[in-house]
Amino acid sequence: MKNNIRYICLILSGIILFGFGNNAFAFQEEDLIAPRLSLGYFKDSQNGPHLRVKARVRAKRGYDDLANLKVNVYQIGEEDMLLGDITTGMDGVAIFKLDEGVFNRADSSGLITAEIRIEDQKGYEDSSADVEFSALQIEISFAVEDSVGYVTAKLTNPVTGEAVSEEDINFYVRRSFRPLTIGDDFYTTDEEGIAKVEIPSDIPAGFDGKLTVGIFMDDHYLFGTIREEQEIEYGPIPTLDQAYFERTMWGTRDKTPLWLLIFPNLIILGVWGVLLYLAYKLYIISKIKN
Amino acid sequence: MTEEKIIADLEPRKFGKLGMIWTIVLVIISALGIYSYIKQFNNGLEVTGLRDYAFWGIYISNFVFFVAISLVGSLVTAILRLSGAKWTVPLTRISEIIAVASIVMAGLTIIVDMGRPDRIWHLFAYGRLQSPIMWDVIVITTYLVISVMLLYYPLLPDFAILKDKFTGSPFLKKWYGKLSLNWRGTPGQRKIHTNAIQVLSVMIIPVAFGIHTVTSWLFATTYRPGWDSTNFGAYFVSGAFVVGAGGVIAAMYLLRRAYKLEEYITDDLFDKMGKVLAMLCLLYLYFNINEYLVPAYKLKKEEEHHIFGMLFGHYAPIFWSAIIGGLILPILVVVTPRGRKPLPLFIISVIVVIAAWWKRFLIVTPTLLHPFMPMQGIPENWTEYHPSYDEWAITIGTLAMALLIITALVRFLPIIPIEEYIEHINEKKDEK
Amino acid sequence: MENNNRRDFLKKGLTALGAASVVPMLDSCSDKHSNTEKIKVLSPEGKVMEVDKSSVAKLGNFGDYAVREGIPGKKFVMVIDLARCQNAKKCVSSCNKNHLIQTPNEWLKVYSMKDTEDSAPYWQPTTCQHCDKPPCVKVCPVDATFKRQDGIVLIDNDRCIGCRFCMAACPYSTRVFNWGESIPEIEIDSLMMGHHHSPETSVPAQKGTVDKCDFCPDMLAKGELPHCVTACPNSVFYFGDMYEDVVTTGTETVRLSEILEKRAGYRLMEDLGTNPSVYYLPPVDRLFEYEEGLENYEEFKEENAE
Structure with missing residues (x-):
């Protein structure tokens, strides 16, 4: 009797082991993802x-x-x-x-x-x-010379302190969807690691008068993809179109032109006032003694 | 004629066989319209022949038609009355009834045209005064109320007479009594009464011009060729008076036949209304010439397609039928005294009303099918407009309902103002 | 100045009141649980204002903004370069896909145009012109279509009563009407993935209401370009902010003023005074022959074509 139980246990554990092992094997062979x-x-x-x-x-x-x-x-x-x-x-x-x-x-x-x-x-x-x-250190500086604004970028290796020369960088101003390149597509840094570009004076700044200029280096073998940005105060401030806030024919109901509120409502009140009065007079007719 | 006879002649009477058949037919047509409308309510405007280019169709032209014909109330009860034409007395009640029925149906028709009738309350909750639709809502509601009052005020003395002398069912008699608001014709009551009618008559004229002018602005405030016209308000109002006069003449004739009212609605009355119709037709013709001749002379590119389509193209058969039937023919026939006899005038009036309906179709549809941008990338049948069965059923249903309202009011109200008529007769005697 | 402030205050008060009264009603209609939480947003003058949270889209780049008011300090503009269009219609299919539009209810159409008898035909992609003086907005009786401060004209399909007056008023034929239920409700539920209808997405289409091109404000709020712009293989569409004077196709970024000047940009039906926000560059020195676009061109199509 005891022997029998031992046998059964052995067989069961064998089945279990075999089954598991088999499953694990199948998983490894077929379902492994290679990202x-x-x-x-x-x-x-x-x-x-x-x-x-x-x-x-x-x-x-x-x-x-x-x-x-x-x-x-x-x-x-x-x-x-x-x-x-x-x-x-x-x-x-x-x-x-x-x-x-x-x-x-x-x-x-x-x-x-x-x-x-x-x-x-x-x-x-x-x-x-x-x-x-x-790592690459980019120092952005901005200066106005003879009322023309210039952005200067100085590239140095922060560890060695050496200037990074002969590298192509792109200057841009930040905009809502995509940055706008200023000047040429690329400027090459000189032996001091410096490149300089003029900012067109008519590029509008934000409503706070600030313009974000940046340097972009795309997929460089050593420095990677780098954007370094700086806020400067330059460029004309756009004037906000006030039409949305004014009472116009195109406005919502809380911005109906005043004349369109006053005159029609006066007419409506006048006409309906008379109508209500005449309705009231019907009541008077029914009550009047002579 | 004695007072007693007048009262006996003019009190509301039960319908005969013909009257019953007429009512039942109207009920059936209305029911078919309601059935189709339920279908439209559930499935959306998809069930109509309307699509993205012809997005307004016979619902809107029907709406314009109803608004137009409702102007008759102001024409007969106000304009003619204020100008001292006493002969209109027998017509005031019937024209007010037509006005009330059609302005009610105009309101319902515009709901029928809405894509989301379940949101009708948005007009009141979020109404925006910059939109001509809001103006239309306001002015039509106002016109409805004035029309109802102008119908009810003159009824007071008649209800009082019927309270005493009605020979029909006691139940109705009791209601006439209630509706007469204790009218005894005292000097105090008369003073209020006369003043009220006078005020309403004056007020209804600008409001009547308002409803139809604003309705024309629903079109004229857009840029579309055929609608972009400064002539539109006057053009619509003059056209409305033509169809209104036509409608009232047709109703006069039918009522005279049905109730044997030859003594009240006299041949002379037809003669006078015929003259009025001729005058209105000439006026409308003048605005039509303005409306078509000036753009046809300039021939701006977009107008050219629209106008030529109307004069010689796809819409020419309807256009010329409407112009000849609704304008030229009435003028030619009605200028002769024989043309102003009841029967010819009746026939002309029916033609005028039908032509007027189609004229409104021509105001709405051809313009929409001549947009500024090309019609491309759409199913080909979207470039045309063919109203569907359901659309027709609903439209004809609304017309039947208008007639049903008129029929009901004719059945229960004295169709000729009894007291006013008695006064009118007495005045005439005095003059003699 | 003082006067201005007071007016602003009144205005905001009214807007807030408006928003507060709208939301519960919309909720009761759509059976959604009500959300009365208030949220602070920045007005374009840089003042903080409180609006109902549910009227605010919680999306990224430009911060929170009220959907009905638009993104403060922006004025979106599109430039369509007709010289580059070959009727590839990628814009149309992308727009349809992203707004769950079924043909022929396209919001964006490419028309075959020919200005005079003797001039050459060309392809004209036509979106909503997002006019600064929008005739459609002028005539709307219930504020269902409205102009935002960022220049976008939107439709609130929960508000629209379906009178179609806006369609009559629009000279550009850009508005389409949902005549029936276009997509089965069950399908919509899965396509919407738990999102609710908002004027910001105009999705899904609602029976009995008007739809049109919306400049994809949901994308703009994330700082991304509208679907037609990114889908176009030929960079026909430039998009940007007028205040920044820059438009971009996604790959090419240019000064708006410069390109309009150099290429003689124009707007459709200028004489109507609608002041559209969409500019066109004339089809000169074209990249493609007109005929190349003909294979995608159907003057008419089946009613329920896929």
Whole structure:
């Protein structure tokens, strides 16, 4: 009897083990997703210096964005250091803000290496992507010379203190949807790392009199994609069209022109006053004695 | 004629067989219209032949028609009366009845045309005075109230007479008594009464001009060729008087036949109304010439399509029928004394009313089918306008309902003001 | 100045009152739970004002704003370059897709135009012109269509009574009417993904009310361009803010004043005095032959074509 029970237990555990093992095996073989990762270094006024992760997955036609993927972010050096983890959003993009410590750990030439890794994520193959970049210091200054405004950009390597010369940068003013390039598409920095451009005097500032000028470097092999912006006081202030706030024929009912409120209402009151009076007179007729 | 005879002749009478058939037919047509309207209410304006270019159709032209014909109330009871034409006395009641019935139906017709009739209260909750539609709402409500009062005030003495002398059902007699508001004809009552009618008669004239002028502005305030006209107010008002006069003549004739009122609605009355009609037709013709000749002379590009479509094109058959039937023919026939005899005048009046309805169709539809931008990328049948069955059923239903309201009022009210008529006869005797 | 302030105060008071009275009624109609929470928004003069939360769109780039009032300090403008249009109709399909429009109720149409007998035909994409003196708004009896301070003319389909006077008043034939129920209700529920109707999206279409191009204010509020602008493969549409004097196709960003001057921009039916916010650049030095667009051109189509 006891033997029998032992046998049954053995067989059952065998089935269970075999079954599980088999399942796990099938999962690994068929269902593991191999995401395509890309990583870049960015800097802008909204997020500061940051890494931008884009995860995609091969689909029937082209690629689909891969949402909800968790990746670990490392800084590579003598010892790899885990900086944290991030998860991609609906568009497959995740942004990892970099703090000062990352830049303090740069090597003597200012070079930083970052890597993202998918590690032990259920359903995903382990994979990684890395990027090498260097911080770039952009100083924007604005000056008016002979009543013409100039924006000057000075590029230096913050670690070595050397001027960054022979680099192409784009000058722009910030606008609602897309920035507007000022001057030529690109200006090359000189040996002092300086480029200078005139701001057309007729570019309107905001209603507060402020204009946001910026420097843009697009997908540089070393400095990444960088936007550095600065608010200056320059440019004509546009005049706000007051039509919306005035009483016009095109206004809403709380902005009906006064004459259109007064005269029709006077007529309406006058006519309906008489009508009500005449209705009241009907009552008088029914009550009158003689 | 003695007072007793006049009262006996003019008191409301039960319908005969023909009257019953007439009423039943109207009820059936109205019911079919209501049935179609329920369908439209549930499914939306999809059930009509209206689409994005011809987005206004026979509902709107029907609305304009109703507003137009309602002007007869002010014409007969106010304008002619104030100008001292005492002979209109037998016509005042019937023209006020036509005015009330058609202005009520005008209001209902505009609701029929709305895409969201369930939101009619928005007009009052969110009304915006910049819009001519608001002006129309205000002025039509006002006109309705004035018309009802102008119908009711002169009825007071008649109700009092009927309270005593009505020979029909005691139930009605009791109601006449209640509605007479203790009218005893005392000097005090008479003073209020005369003044009130005088004030209402004066007031109704600008309001009547107002309703139809504002209605014309619904079109004239847009940029569209055929509507963009400074002539439109006068053109509409003069046309309205023509159809109103036509309507009242037709009603006169039918009532005279039905109730044997030859002594009251005399041949002379037809003769006079015929002259009025001729005069109004000439006036309307003048505004028509203005309306078509000036743009046809200039031939602005957009106007050209519109005008030529009307004069020689797609709409020419309707246009010329309406112009000849509604204007030229009445003028030619009515200028001769024989044309002003009751029967020919009746026939002419019916033609005038029908032509007037189609004239309003021509005011609305052709313009919409000549927009400034090209008509492309739409189903081909959207470039034309063919009212659907339901649309016709509803439109004819509203016309039947207007007639039904008139019929009901004719059945229960004295169609010729009894007391006023007695006074009128007495005055005549005195003059002799 | 003092006078101005007082007027402003009155104005805001009235607007707030208006908003407060509208919302409960709309709610009772649509059976949505009422939300009377107040929210502070910035008026264009930089003053803080309180409006009902439900009348405020909670979207990004330009901060919170009242949907009926528009984005303060903006004045949107479109420039359509006729020299680049080949009637690819990507604008139309993108617009239809994003606003759940079924043909032939398109808000955006590409017309085949020919100005005179001897001049060459060309393609003209035609949106709502968002006039500064909009004849449609003038005639609306119930404030269902209104002009916002950012220049956009919108329709509140919960307010519209379906009188179609605005369609009569518009000389550009841009307004369409929802004659019947175009999309089944169940389908709408899934397409809307829990969003409620707002004048900001004009979606879904409501039976018995008027619709038209709305310049995609929901996209603008996020700092993104309208759908037609981004969908166009030939960069026909420029869009921007008039106060900033810049318009962009998304890839090309130019000064508005410059492009209008250089390319002799014009507006449709200038003589009517409607002051449209849409400019056209004449079809000169064209990128495409007119004939290339003919394959997408149907003068007429089936009533319920997909």
